[in-house]
Amino acid sequence: MIHRPVLLGGILLAVLGSLCPFLWFVLTSFKSQIQVEAIPPTWWPDGSLVFYASALFEHRLLHYVRNSVTVAGGTTVIALVVATPAAYALARLRLPGKTWILGGLLCVAMFPPIVIAGPVWQILERLGGLNTHWGLVLPYVSLTLPLAVWILTTFFHELPVELEEAARIDGCTTWQALYKIMLPLAAPGLFTAAILTFIYAWNEFFFALLILTNPERQTLPVGIALFQGEFIMPWGEIAAASVIATLPLIILVLLFQRGIIDGLSSGAVKK
Amino acid sequence: MAGLELQHIEKTFGRTRVLHDVSFEVDDGKFIVLLGPSGCGKSTLLRIIAGLEPQTRGSVSFGGQCVDDVPPPDRDVAMVFQHYALYPHLTVRENLAFGLKMRREPKPVIEARIAETAALLEIHDLLDRKPKELSGGQQQRVAMGRAIVRKPKLFLFDEPLSNLDARLRASMRVELKKLHQRLGTTMVYVTHDQSEAMTLGHAIVVMNHGKIQQIGRPEQIYHEPANPFVAGFIGNPPMNLFEGSYRLDQRQLEFLVGDLTFGFPFQAHELIGADTGTATLGVRPEDVTFGPQGPGHVAITGTIDLVENLGNDSIVHMMVKGESLMARTSFGFRQHAGESITIYVKNFHLFINDNRIPLPSP
Numbered sequence: 001m002i003h004r005p006v007l008l009g010g011i012l013l014a015v016l017g018s019l020c021p022f023l024w025f026v027l028t029s030f031k032s033q034i035q036v037e038a039i040p041p042t043w044w045p046d047g048s049l050v051f052y053a054s055a056l057f058e059h060r061l062l063h064y065v066r067n068s069v070t071v072a073g074g075t076t077v078i079a080l081v082v083a084t085p086a087a088y089a090l091a092r093l094r095l096p097g098k099t100w101i102l103g104g105l106l107c108v109a110m111f112p113p114i115v116i117a118g119p120v121w122q123i124l125e126r127l128g129g130l131n132t133h134w135g136l137v138l139p140y141v142s143l144t145l146p147l148a149v150w151i152l153t154t155f156f157h158e159l160p161v162e163l164e165e166a167a168r169i170d171g172c173t174t175w176q177a178l179y180k181i182m183l184p185l186a187a188p189g190l191f192t193a194a195i196l197t198f199i200y201a202w203n204e205f206f207f208a209l210l211i212l213t214n215p216e217r218q219t220l221p222v223g224i225a226l227f228q229g230e231f232i233m234p235w236g237e238i239a240a241a242s243v244i245a246t247l248p249l250i251i252l253v254l255l256f257q258r259g260i261i262d263g264l265s266s267g268a269v270k271k
Numbered sequence: 272m273a274g275l276e277l278q279h280i281e282k283t284f285g286r287t288r289v290l291h292d293v294s295f296e297v298d299d300g301k302f303i304v305l306l307g308p309s310g311c312g313k314s315t316l317l318r319i320i321a322g323l324e325p326q327t328r329g330s331v332s333f334g335g336q337c338v339d340d341v342p343p344p345d346r347d348v349a350m351v352f353q354h355y356a357l358y359p360h361l362t363v364r365e366n367l368a369f370g371l372k373m374r375r376e377p378k379p380v381i382e383a384r385i386a387e388t389a390a391l392l393e394i395h396d397l398l399d400r401k402p403k404e405l406s407g408g409q410q411q412r413v414a415m416g417r418a419i420v421r422k423p424k425l426f427l428f429d430e431p432l433s434n435l436d437a438r439l440r441a442s443m444r445v446e447l448k449k450l451h452q453r454l455g456t457t458m459v460y461v462t463h464d465q466s467e468a469m470t471l472g473h474a475i476v477v478m479n480h481g482k483i484q485q486i487g488r489p490e491q492i493y494h495e496p497a498n499p500f501v502a503g504f505i506g507n508p509p510m511n512l513f514e515g516s517y518r519l520d521q522r523q524l525e526f527l528v529g530d531l532t533f534g535f536p537f538q539a540h541e542l543i544g545a546d547t548g549t550a551t552l553g554v555r556p557e558d559v560t561f562g563p564q565g566p567g568h569v570a571i572t573g574t575i576d577l578v579e580n581l582g583n584d585s586i587v588h589m590m591v592k593g594e595s596l597m598a599r600t601s602f603g604f605r606q607h608a609g610e611s612i613t614i615y616v617k618n619f620h621l622f623i624n625d626n627r628i629p630l631p632s633p
Contacts, residue, residue, distance in 0.1 A: 165323050
């Protein structure tokens, strides 16, 4: 048996370890320029909001937030609209080679993004998708689909077929049975898939940097990374911007915590 | 008029054939039970009737009309599932209303039907609860209600009582029978429980390995089982079946198993092709008395192996020249294991080539 203090120590270490960089940034964002550059470093900020003002107004942060909301929101909606019927079909129909399809999806999800960067860029160039939001949403959707399909397939799989058959006998078409009975029951799975997709699209840096060179279109991660000027590194502004960029995710996750935990742990225990 | 007619239904999943040439008719308003061990194809047959599963061959008709191309929503049947399949996110009221709403019934009609059904099944107190807040028995009633409220042409039940405890099952059985008498709608009921089949059905279709073994009234199935399978499947405790051989001569038919020989006066030679062959002899445990010997009774002497006391009667397991045999006695049986005993068999069942041979009654 493990002693309580050891256990607590372990938990504390894990939490601090993962929170440390973030905490440092939060602290930095509330410092003044002098504090940021002080040697030795000062730990405690004096609570100045100068960097926030500068990030929001001089670096036009809200404009990047708007772009990110468009791209991440668009990705989430399209990915779910495509993934839901796909997952439903994979969970329910007697398809030949179903395991291969699911295995293939998993393999695709494992590819490092750099592998497809070249082709994606070329395709988008032909289609005129460079420097557009849909041009970024397109690869995001294809990159997040495997995960979304997997999560939803597991979910639909667990819902008893009898429910759907009862709905059919009660007078539903297949589509009506899906959205009147199955979708409300798969809500935790939909939440999980939606939030994971949204987080991916919100944080993604590599493709965003590759596809969006026009500052008018750039998303948050790219925008923040390009804060730096030729001679200065505006650490304070970057820290403030990062805090603002992270807040929506934290709020989302806290709001839907229950749903996400249900979604990720479904099937672990018999209900 | 035939409420339901099945003609030469066949079903294969891949290479496995689960239904072989199944045909029967159910008169309008009758209660028919599909009875058989698990895996015999009875549930598949029910799903074919509902339209949830397409048959490989054959056709299904309701009231004289072929429904092969009619999808389940338009067949106007209601089904009660083994695990109830209540919609978990809807209240009982919404569960009951769902089918009516899908059929675009006007609101006042829906309200009235729900009230009527709730009164019939005594579930009005549960209307605003969600299924998970109900006990198994209550869920069962709601599932029943969801079927009744629609007033369908045909009711289909897929082992609806198998998840209830024994006591509740017995009382629901009675209620179901009353319900059928009241509604007068054709019902098809799938079960592996012979007592449900015997009490509920006007007719029983006994199935095994995807084939119909016998169709008949409950008493017919019990008294005149068509083959050894039906004989062994119906009855509790099951019929004693002895695998042996027969010999036919001018005067009588002899059945031999081990060291035992039974002779029956039997003349209908054209019924049996050969003069010798293998045969199965059956004796119902309840067709046995412990004396005195009546006219035509056959005496058998053996040793008692075990006595099972069931309260109002006992089951005596005995060995007769190497063969085991069960007999049912009335209350007050006083003998014990190891003692010798003579019993008198009132009635035999004989099967040759899997067919029933009608023996003259003693």
